Amino acid sequence: MVVIRQKLVPEAQAKKVTYGGINKKKKVVVHGTDNYRTGADADAHARLQYNGNSRSASWHWSVDEKEAVQSFLHEWSCWAAGNDKGNLEGIHVETCVNADGNYKKTLENTAALIAKILKDEKLTIDDVVQHNHYSGKNCPREIRSGNVPWSDFLKMIQNAGTTQTPKPNTDNKKCRVLTGTYSTIQAAENVLDVLKYRFSWVAYIEQDGSEWRVKTGTFTGMAAAQAGANKIKTAKLAQVANVVAA
Template sequence: MVTIRQKLVSEAQAKKVTYGKINKRKKVVVHGTDNYRTGADADAHGRLQYNGNSRSASWHWTVDSKEAVQSFNHVWACWAAGTDKGNQEGIHVETCVNPDGDYKKTLQNAAALIAKILKDEKLTINDVVQHNYYSGKNCPREIRSGNIPWNEFLKMIQNAGSTQVPKPSTDNKRYRVLTGTFSTRQAVENVLDVLKHRFGWICYIEQDGKLWRVKTGTFVGMAAAQAGANKIRTAKLAQVTYVVGE
């Protein structure tokens, strides 16, 4: 069972990084992010696309060991396959390889997601291909290296369970996360850079006397804010974090 969440890119942004709403939806294309940095999970990649990816690239889904995040509806022909044919007929699924995740669980979640896509789009297991199928790129690298072989992954899709859509949060209050203080401006700027460009977060630097800290943009609900604070600590960007209400 995989938890599915949408963070859809705006139509204006989608027009900049896709061929438009011309996707034939004939294949499900499996990718690996090749992003081995701590914190490079589905949320971070989803936010990257949502906030305006600076690269000429786009994909429909990102999956990690916790959830699957959708960035584009399947009608959009995303730039992910490396060929026009692949871009114009593929539904592209990126699997995360972040070291703070569980790669086997990521592939289990990806299998459940792809099983759902196959059912929704009236496709079959024969329509699931690797990125390599179109461009020859060594992708998804982990699967192709034998870290859960391709045939085993296809069996996982065939045996996959159902999906779960999160219940709407009853806590609609807005919260921010604050880090503890840093003694130098350079140290706090290094943390800010990671949060903005790796995690895709909106965040700011605040001065506290002769010290500095990072303040994030708002999270909706205490659970989301606490997850953000935990993510900062897990990535060892700050030893202390605080959640504050708006």
């Protein structure tokens, strides 16, 4: 089972990095992020798109060992395949390869997600292709290297279990994460850079007397904010990370 949630890119931003809602939805295209940095998980890639990707690129799904996050509805033609044909007929799924992730579990989640997409869009296993199919790019790199043979991955899709449908989110409280203090502004700026450029979060530095702390942008729901706080602590960016009302 894979947990699914949406963080859909606002329409004004979506129009800058897609062909619009004209996707023929004939193929499911498997990619690898090639982003091995700590913290470069599905949430980070979804936030990157939501906040305005500086690259001329877009994709429908980001998947890691915890969840699959949808950035675009399948009707949108994303810029991911390397050519117009793939962009105009593909549903693009990025598998995360971050150093602090569990790649085996990520592939299991990706397989479960694709099994659901095939069912929803009335496609077959023969409609699942690699990014390489369209552009010749060595992507998804890990699968193409033989780490997990493509034939094995297709079997994983066919054998995938029932996808877990997320419960409706009834917690709409806006929250932020506030770190403990740092003795120098440079230390705070180092953490800020990770949150902004590695996690793709909105974040700020606040002065607290003679010290500094970092505050994130808003999360919707206490659970999402607490997951953000845990991510900061897991990455060893702060010993203390508190959730506060926005």
